[in-house]
Structures are given as C-alpha cells and as structure tokens.
Amino acid sequence: MASYVQTSQAETLAPPTERYTLLGWVYKHLLSPWYNLVLTLVGGLLLYAIFKPALTWAFTGARWAVIPANLNLLMRGQYPAEEAWRLWAVIFLLALAGGYNWGVWSKTVGPALITAFAIPWLLMLVPWFSWGTRLNLLIVEAVGLVGYALGRITPKQRSQWAVYAFLAYLLAMLLLLRGLQEGHPTLPMVPTRLWGGLLLSLLLAFFGIVFSFPLGVLLALGRTAERMPAIQTISVLYIEFIRGVPLISLLFMSQVMLQLFLPEDFPQIDHMLRALAAITLFSAAYTAENVRGGLQSIPKGQYEAAASVGLNGYQTMRLIILPQALRAVIPVLVGQFIGLFKDTSLVALVGLFDLLGIARVILANPDWLGTQREVYVFIAFLYWIFSYLMSYSSRRVEEALGVGKF
C-alpha cells in the first residue's frame, strides 16, 4: 500500500525571481502566452499609428503662433488690459486663501503639497508667457507660502477661520472682478459682457458649484423626507424634470424666456447671470441625486442614536447625518462638478465668450484661417488639465478623509 505521507525532506526551491526582474516583467505582461504577444504587437501598432502622425503634426506642421498671439483673449476675453492687475490680485488672494486652508486642514507635507507648490514654477517654463507673467507667478508662489505658513500656526481650535477666509475671498473676488461703478478711479466697473475666455469658464463653473451645492443638498433632503409628502413630491418633480431635459434647452430658455417670467419694469438680467442661473438649476438636480445616494447609505441606527441623545431634527442632520452622507459621496460629487465645468462650454452656443466662444471668435479672424486644429487642441488641453486636476485632488481629499473606512 502506497503511503501518502512524505518521509524525506523535499528539495528546497529557489525563491521566485521573475516577478522582480525587468525581463521577467516584460515576459509576463507583454510576451506570454502567444496571444499576449499578438496583443502587444497590435497595441504597439495602434499607439504608433495614432501618435506618430499626431506628434509629427504637433512639432512640424502645426501653426502654434495662433496661441501666443491670442493668449490674452483666451485667458481673459475682452477684460480690459489696464485692469488685468485685478485678475492677478484675484489669483494672489486665491493662493493666500488656498494656502491658508491647506495649512489649517492638513499638517503633513506630502507629495500633493509639493505638487501644488511646483505648479507656478512649471507654469514659468511655458515659453509663451512674458517676464511680467513669470514675475506674477513668483508672487503667487510667495503669497501661497505665506498663506500656508499662517495656516500652520493657526491653532486647531480656530479651524473655522479657514472657512471665514474662504468666504471673505469670495466677496473680495467679486468686488475685484466687477469693480464699484463706472469711472471709479481705482476700481472702475467691468461689465460681465467683457468677461471671457478661461476666466469666464472658471467663474461659471466655480459659482455654478457654489450655488448649486446647497440647493442640491436641500432637494436631496426634500426627496428623502418621507414624512413630508408635499415637499417630497415637489423635489421629485423638480429633479426628474431637470434631469430629463438637455442643458442646452435650459440655457436657451433662460436666454429667451427668463425676462418673460419677470415684471416688465424689472431690470434686464445680463447674459452671464442668465447662463449661470440655468447651469445652477441644472446642476442642483444632479447634486441632489448624488447626495440622496449618500443619505440612503446612512444606517437607521444613526438617526435613532441622534434622537436618543436628545438632538432635534435640524441638529441630527447638521451634526450626524450630513457630514457622513457628504463624505461618502465626495468622489461622485467631484465627478459631477467636473461634468459641470465641461458643460460650461455650452454657454458658447448662447452667445457668451467663454473659452470655446473665444476660440470661435479667433477662428473667425481672417488672419488665423485654417488653424482650427491648433486652437481646439489647445483649449481641449486646458479643459483637460483642469478636469484632471480636479479628479486628482478629489482622490487626495478622499484619502485624507478616509472615505470607505470607518
């Protein structure tokens, strides 16, 4: 009868090595088995077929001169050149407020922080920028550093100062951008029809997010309020209606019909605000659905526990439910806000001169006929950079807040 018990020492195998060598990695991920080799060849050919003509065009065929010649237009539209310092001031304040917030909320120096502080230096390398721009970027770096240092020395009990700093920044930004009144010696008014380019795109996205977020949270609370059927019905109707129609129809409607809804003697609402209203109302419905997902993920025990320690409905929501619900949906919300930023390009179709609208203006200039590829590739790249930065930073925030971990 054969024995199944091993009686002698088995031969000792060498530790596996192929995983740790470069050749082993290449063999495992590119060459073996045979169909992997075929896939590698096909993939390589595909990359070659796409990138070779693209790079050849970018380095030899493209007329990139169109970008530096119109850089100011692309960045700020018709915003007057003599008032451009105000835009820089807005950026400086942003660096200050942003650095301060960072310093208050995160006390560790990580790769994200180093990346953030490397951005101005990297931008200085862009060959199209003038020396004045580079100097301004240096100031951004310095101001950001000051803000960060201030944030670090702020005691932990004073964390709410970071929020106040942000709110103060909002007011200062609006004041600087718009100015006081016509003909004011230091801050003359710049009407919104002169705002354009990247400036307008970012502003629309920023204020779209700022205004639609609270509205969306309210709608989400309304939709989940099962014991208040009237409010629930209104929320559901609003959300489903907005989500069922394309944004472009809302934008057109706000341009054509908003004035109809108001009394005749009501002052004309300017085009940017109309577009912003449409974007806000549109985005709020999507925010509501995402936040609802977070609210539904909160177990019932949390409500009961809050009630048992004597919190009322408002306190329960503000202190217990919403912080958890919002933290759970950060990734989705950021994805939606990236979508909102991309959707701001639609305002070009209702006559605003955002990044895309300005691009179309430049292309209508006879000097730059036939440079569609260059201009559109450039603005697509700008949109891409900002969207990608948003998704990257959301991943960092997610890690810092420990989403998915309890």
Add this chain to the structure above:
Amino acid sequence: MHESFVAAQARPPFWRDERVLRVLSQVLVLAVVFGLLYFFYSNMMRQLRETLGIPISFEFLRQTAGFDIGESLIEYSRADTYGRAFLVGLLNTLQVAVLGIVFATLLGIIIGVMRLSTNFLVGLVAAIYVEAFRNIPLLVLLIFWAQAVFLKLPRMKEAIIWPGPTYISNRGIATPWPVPAEGWPAYRLALVAGLILALVVAYLLREQGKRTGRMPLVTLWFLVTWIGAGVVGWFAVDLTVGTPLTLDRPVLEGFNTQGGRVFSQQFMALLSGLVIYTAAFIAEVVRAGIQSVSKGQREAAYSLGLTPFQTLRLVVFPQALRVIVPPLTSQYLNLTKNSSLAIAIGYPDLFAVAGNTILNQTGRAIEVFILVMAIYLFFSLTTSLFMNIYNRRIRLVER
C-alpha cells in the same frame, strides 16, 4: 387608557411639536413654490397679452414651414408644415441616438475589457483613451471633429474611394445601400415567419432544458434559426417572386454623387463625437462592473469544473450586469440628451430644427420649448422605465 394619559402629559407646546411643525413647514414650502409659479405665470401671460399680443396656441404647427432641412428620413420639402419639420427633427434625433447607443456600447465594452487586460500595452491604450476623452467637453470634441477632421477630408473630386464604391469626402460618406425590390413584401413575410419559428424553437429548447437540467445555448439557437430562415427565405423568394433587395451604388456625377446612401459630414461628426465620448464613460462602467465580481466567484466556478467560457457566461456576467445596468442607463440617457448639441455643427436634430429655426421664424418660444422639453422628457422617462423593468428582472433576489 394609561398610554394615552402618558402621551397627553408628554405633549410639548405646539411650536415645538414635530407633528405640527411638519405640517406647517410643508404648507410654507407649498405656498412659496406656488406663489413663485403664479408670479411667473401671471407675468408671462400679461407680457404675452399686452406687449407681444400673441396668446399661447399650437396652431402654428399647421402652417407652412418654408425652410429646407439638410437631411431627412421622411419626405420633406419647404411646402410642408411646421409639424412635419418637427417630426423630421425628431426622427433625426432618434436616428443618431439609436446608432450612437449601439456603437458606444460596443466600443465601450471593448475599451473596458481592454483596460482590465493583463497585457500592459493593451491596458495602456485603454487607459489613455478613457482619461483623454472623459476630461474634454463633448462640445469641444464635436466641433473639433466636425471642423478639424471631417471638413478637412479631401474634396469630392479627390474623394477617397473604398471598394463598393464608397466615396469619402468633405461632404460626407456616400455608400452603397440596399433598396427594396419586387420581392421585398414576400421576403418580409419570410422574415416574420422565421422569427416566429425561432421563438418556437427557443421556447422548446428552454422547456427541454428545464426538464432535463441541461440548458442548451438558447440565444445562439434562436439566432441560428432566424438567420437560417432568412437565408433560405432569400433564395426561395429570389427564385419565385424576384430579388428582395437590390444594391443602390453611388455614382460620381460632377461635384456630387448620385444614388446610394449619403451620411452627411454633420451626421458623421455628431455620431462619431457622441460615440467616442460616451464610450469612454461606458468603458469605466463596464470595468467597474467586472471588477465588482469577486475573484472567489471565478475560483469557485473553476473548482466546480466550469470552463472559462461557462464561468464568464454563467457566473461573472450575470453578476457584473447587476452593477452595470443602472449607470449604463444614465449613460444612454446622457447620449440622447447630448445629441442636442448637434445645433453646434449644423445637424438638423430636434433641438436644432425646433429650438433654433422654428423658434426664430415663428417667435413662439413658449410653445416650442414646451414641445421640445416634453419630447426629451418622454424619451428619458420611457428609457428609465424600461431599464428599471430590466433591472428588476436581473436584480439579486433576496429573501
């Protein structure tokens, strides 16, 4: 008795009673909402009556449109009514949405599976694709596609000619297209008969599978039967009645082509832009779905002796589908709604025809927007209805 006594004792003053507050807050919200709506409505009606002098009416739909539409699936001329122009736009939207959904799904599944490949290069190609196209606005992509790609194709004189012949030029793509011939009515009958036969076969096979416990590949046999019936029917009809379909080939005449089917430059730009953009999102949906099936499921299937194909078909796919279907639905809806961006590149879809041309000609903003929004809303709600039914069918049944 005792309980009600305690409750009466514990009742707080009414301004802190949650039941009272609940009713009060609802009344308040309702008052505000209806007040606002009434305010808007009364302003609108007054302005319409006093300044513009046009009451709301849909009569204009019967008036002559008097404008041309670049492409149409049905007969249309400028002598037709606005209502018919509406229909033309609606059909164009449907056409681009249906084709877009089909192609975006196919491309999205391919890219999503590629991204999970163990082959580094294949995964890289898919990752570049997804990251590149997800972060660019669709509108920029569409305009780029229309102006920097399709408009820069060679002119008709130097058109690229593929076998068929298919002419590819900056006017679009002219390709051979089947047109019904004398045998078509008979062949259509044959196809219907084949479908019924295939359904019967599928039903019998399923019943047999339930009886014996060995389920055959029902869908495969269904398709084989139907296609077989189609092929046999083709030859039968061809020999008895006459050929069912003839191929209409495009012919180059001067600066344009005659015959065949022409997919206009605008249509191709819109379709390819929508497909490329949406496929990047669908790829992520598919990837997330497949990754949501834990490795243990696959290992368990292998240890039961299932083949890799069976594992995919019977274990991985049904579970992944549950995760995939809801987000996929919203991608389909997004694609349909995004097709309204056609207005930027000159494709006459519903929104371009109604929200632009008809609105500018008639000035009837309210009626036009009511119609357009109602139609998009109808699409959205019906699609989500059907997808919800489907979702309920494949959902995990819990006790």
